[in-house]
Amino acid sequence: xxxxxxxxxxxxxxxxxxxxxxxxxxxxxxxxxxxxxxxxxxxxxxxxxxxxxxxxxxxxxxxxxxxxxxxxxxxxxxxxxxxxxxxxxxxxxxxxxxxxxxxxxxxxxxxxxxxxxxxxxxxxxxxxxxxxxxxxxxxxxxxxxxxxxxxxxxxxxxxxxxxxxxxxxxxxxxxxxxxxxxxxxxxxxxxxxxxxxxxxxxxxxxxxxxxxxxxxxxxxxxxxxxxxxxxxxxxxxxxxxxxxxxxxxxxxxxxxxxxxxxxxxxxxxxxx
Amino acid sequence: xxxxxxxxxxxxxxxxxxxxxxxxxxxxxxxxxxxxxxxxxxxxxxxxxxxxxxxxxxxxxxxxxxxxxxxxxxxxxxxxxxxxxxxxxxxxxxxxxxxxxxxxxxxxxxxxxxxxxxxxxxxxxxxxxxxxxxxxxxxxxxxxxxxxxxxxxxxxxxxxxxxxxxxxxxxxxxxxxxxxxxxxxxxxxxxxxxxxxxxxxxxxxxxxxxxxxxxxxxxxxxxxxxxxxxxxxxxxxxxxxxxxxxxxxxxxxxxxxxxxxxxxxxxxxxxxxxxxxxxxxxxxxxxxxxxxxxxxxxxxxxxxxxxxxxxxxxxxxxxxxxxxxxxxxxxxxxxxxxxxxxxxxxxxxxxxxxxxxxxxxxxxxxxxxxxxxxxxxxxxxxxxxxxxxxxxxxxxxxxxxxxxxxxxxx
Numbered sequence: 001x002x003x004x005x006x007x008x009x010x011x012x013x014x015x016x017x018x019x020x021x022x023x024x025x026x027x028x029x030x031x032x033x034x035x036x037x038x039x040x041x042x043x044x045x046x047x048x049x050x051x052x053x054x055x056x057x058x059x060x061x062x063x064x065x066x067x068x069x070x071x072x073x074x075x076x077x078x079x080x081x082x083x084x085x086x087x088x089x090x091x092x093x094x095x096x097x098x099x100x101x102x103x104x105x106x107x108x109x110x111x112x113x114x115x116x117x118x119x120x121x122x123x124x125x126x127x128x129x130x131x132x133x134x135x136x137x138x139x140x141x142x143x144x145x146x147x148x149x150x151x152x153x154x155x156x157x158x159x160x161x162x163x164x165x166x167x168x169x170x171x172x173x174x175x176x177x178x179x180x181x182x183x184x185x186x187x188x189x190x191x192x193x194x195x196x197x198x199x200x201x202x203x204x205x206x207x208x209x210x211x212x213x214x215x216x217x218x219x220x221x222x223x224x225x226x227x228x229x230x231x232x233x234x235x236x237x238x239x240x241x242x243x244x245x246x247x248x249x250x251x252x253x254x255x256x257x258x259x260x261x262x263x264x265x266x267x268x269x270x271x272x
Numbered sequence: 273x274x275x276x277x278x279x280x281x282x283x284x285x286x287x288x289x290x291x292x293x294x295x296x297x298x299x300x301x302x303x304x305x306x307x308x309x310x311x312x313x314x315x316x317x318x319x320x321x322x323x324x325x326x327x328x329x330x331x332x333x334x335x336x337x338x339x340x341x342x343x344x345x346x347x348x349x350x351x352x353x354x355x356x357x358x359x360x361x362x363x364x365x366x367x368x369x370x371x372x373x374x375x376x377x378x379x380x381x382x383x384x385x386x387x388x389x390x391x392x393x394x395x396x397x398x399x400x401x402x403x404x405x406x407x408x409x410x411x412x413x414x415x416x417x418x419x420x421x422x423x424x425x426x427x428x429x430x431x432x433x434x435x436x437x438x439x440x441x442x443x444x445x446x447x448x449x450x451x452x453x454x455x456x457x458x459x460x461x462x463x464x465x466x467x468x469x470x471x472x473x474x475x476x477x478x479x480x481x482x483x484x485x486x487x488x489x490x491x492x493x494x495x496x497x498x499x500x501x502x503x504x505x506x507x508x509x510x511x512x513x514x515x516x517x518x519x520x521x522x523x524x525x526x527x528x529x530x531x532x533x534x535x536x537x538x539x540x541x542x543x544x545x546x547x548x549x550x551x552x553x554x555x556x557x558x559x560x561x562x563x564x565x566x567x568x569x570x571x572x573x574x575x576x577x578x579x580x581x582x583x584x585x586x587x588x589x590x591x592x593x594x595x596x597x598x599x600x601x602x603x604x605x606x607x608x609x610x611x612x613x614x615x616x617x618x619x620x621x622x623x624x625x626x627x628x629x630x631x632x633x634x635x636x637x638x639x640x641x642x643x644x645x646x647x648x649x650x651x652x653x654x655x656x657x658x659x660x661x662x663x664x665x666x667x668x669x670x671x672x673x674x675x676x677x678x679x680x681x682x
Binding site for chain 2: 003062065067068087090091094095096099102106108110111116119120122123124125127128167171237
């Protein structure tokens with residue numbers, strides 16, 4: 001039964017865009033960054049979005065990341081329509097469900113790395129100690145534990161970007177959005193960062209990444225080419241059924257509960 | 273909520289620490305405003321406590337009758353001080369003094385007829401405007417005064433006699449031993465029979481500077497000055513416990529004696545210093561308002577610095593919003609920063625204000641006055657300033673668009 005549940009998880013659609021348009025300017029000056037855009041993203045996909053400058057890649061990422069709203073069309077996140085929700089609710093969803101990775105890392109320069117990583121947890125109501133423990137765990141996954149109390153400028157670009165990835169996954173989001181994460185890095189650091197992204201993808205995370213570099217498409221399970229605010233080509237290199245299964249994260253509470261259940265069952269059996 | 277507050281407090285603290293000099297200078301603006309308010313309130317407080325200590329020094333067995341109705345409104349207090357109407361309006365007479373004397377529980381009664389006249393000494397020294405007090409022998413008992421030399425006034429004296437304040441004696445005769453010398457007031461010669469011991473409290477409930485006054489019998493004064501007006505009748509009661517009853521009996525019998533005219537007030541205890549106390553609170557209120565202007569300047573300083581800080585940290589605001597901060601979170605963060613600035617400024621101002629008032633008290637006869645009201649006012653005012661002047665920058669920060677903010681590099 002557990003296997004069946006896992007399989008249904010794979011095919012679960014987490015993002016659905018229908019007829020999405022984004023207009024900038026009015027009247028004669030109006031231009032469309034996105035035109036009638038349709039997209040469906042399944043859990044566990046690693047989507048790479050490519051295309052020339054100004055084709056609407058970043059606008060698409062901003063709308064998916066709930067930083068921007070579309071002019072028309074609908075956007076469902078986990079089957080919930082989110083295109084017309086209040087900015088407050090948008091922010092709440094950003095804190096819980098979305099992790100951002102930027103080209104220029106966007107770490108706050110005067111906060112130590114660990115506090116930068118813990119930042120998303122500030123807005124989802126964690127105590128300071130819990131925040132720092134979680135951030136430390138997250139950094140540990142990227143072999144950055146010894147750099148916890150460094151300030152961002154003391155790290156190399158690759159290290160900063162790995163810290164930024166640690167920040168993106170610290171609150172276990174549904175989707176990770178990356179806007180040219182290797183754009184500011186040399187080729188060696190690019191490979192390290194891409195390997196890290198590949199690793200978190202293989203753990204079942206959904207990643208949508210914008211890039212200019214065609215060499216990186218080998219990491220993706222799906223490559224979308226955009227042109228003038230619409231999809232030009234959409235190639236899936238991995239079958240939906242072969243997408244990585246999300247690793248179930250067992251919290252101590254859950255483990256405790258399941259242990260209690262098994263204990264009860266064995267007691268009943270004993271009575272019989 | 274409490275958790276969010278603590279988180280924002282930590283954030284604000286670290287960001288203020290980063291700009292120590294700037295934060296300190298901003299606080300200084302507030303602290304100067306607060307210090308001046310503290311200084312004014314503490315000085316006014318010490319003056320009014322000086323006045324009320326006068327009454328407690330004299331004792332709680334004192335009743336004072338004054339003309340005109342209760343002096344509670346601002347207008348009447350101000351008019352009493354700024355015009356001479358009180359001298360003209362008084363309807364108290366020497367007859368009233370005899371009426372009061374007959375009442376039970378009254379130990380001593382003395383009228384107070386204060387006027388300003390020119391006095392002439394034996395040699396041609398004159399004091400053009402001396403305080404002349406027409407009273408009776410009971411005065412010294414009620415006031416607990418002592419004489420440096422000689423005796424106090426006597427009602428049955430054959431020749432007009434007078435008692436003089438020690439400082440006035442010095443001015444008129446150049447000596448503190450003027451007994452037996454004569455002073456001419458309105459053409460009448462008075463022989464000095466006593467000199468008051470120095471009291472040195474220019475502020476008292478009689479509004480008389482005792483050291484610079486000239487005391488004669490009211491009856492004697494009445495003979496040479498037909499327009500004699502009694503401004504106040506001081507009464508000492510025997511039994512303090514029944515002072516309320518005695519006060520109402522005085523009121524009743526005076527009303528009866530004046531055939532229904534109630535244009536006078538009977539005051540006891542704290543009520544006696546009430547006019548002076550309320551005048552002081554008006555003055556200190558007005559002065560505090562003036563000092564409040566400097567607080568507004570300090571508040572503008574906070575607003576200015578917060579606006580700079582918001583602009584500098586636009587990129588940070590963008591990052592915070594991208595990873596899940598709501599506009600409310602951002603607003604709260606900056607508002608708390610402004611509040612911390614103003615509260616620290618307020619505390620600094622409190623210390624500075626008290627330091628200044630202690631220094632000032634070294635050269636004045638006052639003692640510095642500390643009360644929880646002053647602390648509460650100071651704290652309240654500084655929080656208010658932080659809220660008012662921190663709100664606009666905080667709103668500005670909260671309304672920033674995350675996409676544009678992320679592209680912004682200061």
